[in-house]
Amino acid sequence: MSDPSPLKTILSLLKNADSLVITAGAGMGIDSGLPDFRGKHGFWKAYPALGKAGLSFEEMANPRAFRDDLRQAWGFYGHRLDLYRRTDPHDGFRNLLELGSRFSKGFFVFTSNVDGQFQKAGFPENRIVECHGSLHFLQCVDACRPEIWSADPFRPEVDLTACRLLSPLPTCPFCQGPARPNVLMFGDGEWLGERTREQILLFRGWFRSVSRPVVLEIGAGQSVPTVRHFGESLQCPLVRINPREWEISREEGVGWSIGAREGIERIVESFGQSK
Numbered sequence: 474m475s476d477p478s479p480l481k482t483i484l485s486l487l488k489n490a491d492s493l494v495i496t497a498g499a500g501m502g503i504d505s506g507l508p509d510f511r512g513k514h515g516f517w518k519a520y521p522a523l524g525k526a527g528l529s530f531e532e533m534a535n536p537r538a539f540r541d542d543l544r545q546a547w548g549f550y551g552h553r554l555d556l557y558r559r560t561d562p563h564d565g566f567r568n569l570l571e572l573g574s575r576f577s578k579g580f581f582v583f584t585s586n587v588d589g590q591f592q593k594a595g596f597p598e599n600r601i602v603e604c605h606g607s608l609h610f611l612q613c614v615d616a617c618r619p620e621i622w623s624a625d626p627f628r629p630e631v632d633l634t635a636c637r638l639l640s641p642l643p644t645c646p647f648c649q650g651p652a653r654p655n656v657l658m659f660g661d662g663e664w665l666g667e668r669t670r671e672q673i674l675l676f677r678g679w680f681r682s683v684s685r686p687v688v689l690e691i692g693a694g695q696s697v698p699t700v701r702h703f704g705e706s707l708q709c710p711l712v713r714i715n716p717r718e719w720e721i722s723r724e725e726g727v728g729w730s731i732g733a734r735e736g737i738e739r740i741v742e743s744f745g746q747s748k
Contacts, residue, residue, distance in 0.1 A: 494583065495582045501691050552633060580600065583602045691736070710725040714731060716731060
């Protein structure tokens, strides 16, 4: 069992807050059954065909993959899109939404996840920043126009044993060339980030209206530290929930070595009892 002592400090920080900034990384989705791509072996376990070919996550999550082998790239991303559509968010999402609603100034989510799980769990669209974009939107591979569009009509059929798309490839409605997900990849100079920039503007407007925010960081690791850096840059008390990389050095902060769903549930239950 995790050491319960951090919970007292966490509750104290939350009681003194008027708002909650929820920052979430890939660890937030593990309890929903979504795959963990930590290291090559975790990625290759989820996609054995790519492991056999010696292709890493960084190589597949790269715009070059859509130029080198379009059906293989969409085999990877098409499977993920279908998986996200079929996955129900775990109860921690619902508990987190309940927790955020208890603050007088409300909450905002900042996540590197591209799975759309926060929206699926009922979080308002205008209270979410998806800093790496969303797999539920598409764009032109060549970024021929600044527009993006919904991926809803695209229903990928994937041969997972070969990691290849079997169904028709999605195309750009403007130039009829190939389409790709509107997600920020490694070494990505073609990503159309206007949707994310608009989300960030909404966050900044909200953040200016609060006076005592607390950051609740969940499942954000150090390998891609975007979420960690964002939360730390806000210069307010920070709670870090992470079973492996929970350490925190700042004075106004506390780390808890615990999984996302369990940590959220225990915080919400204790916070309700303390009110």
